[in-house]
Amino acid sequence: MAAPKPRVKVPKKASKGEVITIKTLISHPMESGQRKDKKTGELIPRQIINKFTCEFNGQVVFTCDMDPAVSANPYLEFNAKIEDSGTFKFTWVDDNGSVYTTEKKLTVE
């Protein structure tokens, strides 16, 4: 499996007090644990992203607990209210313990 690649869309600029929309996607198969290997007939073990967190300047904006029913390459769209310039930090936690992160900067005009 190729290393999961996070992709995030955040506006670069916002005005004070504005509610912005953030879109995130990470490439990940989200193996549900329900599928069977076609050759051996054995269940493929579950491996999904089970938690997503978005922080802005260290404050939690939005988190999501995911179950196997979330589609492959999990997509999330949510909002944030902006008061100051700062940095968004996005974190995805894999079942196997891996953590994928990415950051985006935003400036208040």
Place this chain on the structure above:
Amino acid sequence: MTLSRREALGLTAGFAAFIAFGPKATIAATPETDAAIKAFTGGAMPAEGKVSLDTPEIAENGNTVPVGVSVDSPMTADSYVESVMILADGNPNPAVATFHFTAISGAAEAKTRIRLAKTQNVIAIAKMSDGSTFMDTKEVKVTIGGCGG
């Protein structure tokens, strides 16, 4: 009191209808879903309203069904939506995802894509910061299921 045959039949039919369509003791179709809802709300029955689910009427591919949820709330430090749980009652495991919001989320809205095994109800339950709960249910018709394979 004596009942004529006609009255007695009518009464029985009425009673049967009451059992079938009367007050629902459980919310969801399956016991697993019901248990998941009760665990989330702490045993309370969620009220209708405030939550609105945005799902397609017909999903051709059950592997990726776009689902959006929005909750009517001022989203201030005193009154905001804590979390929203999405359930699909016809999946092998009804839990889909739980969104957690904070006062700086701005708006209690989120979208994602989910897997649906077959035609079923998608349920969203919102928990407010004051502990009250609200729900919305939408049926999604699935052409090709999105589990197993």
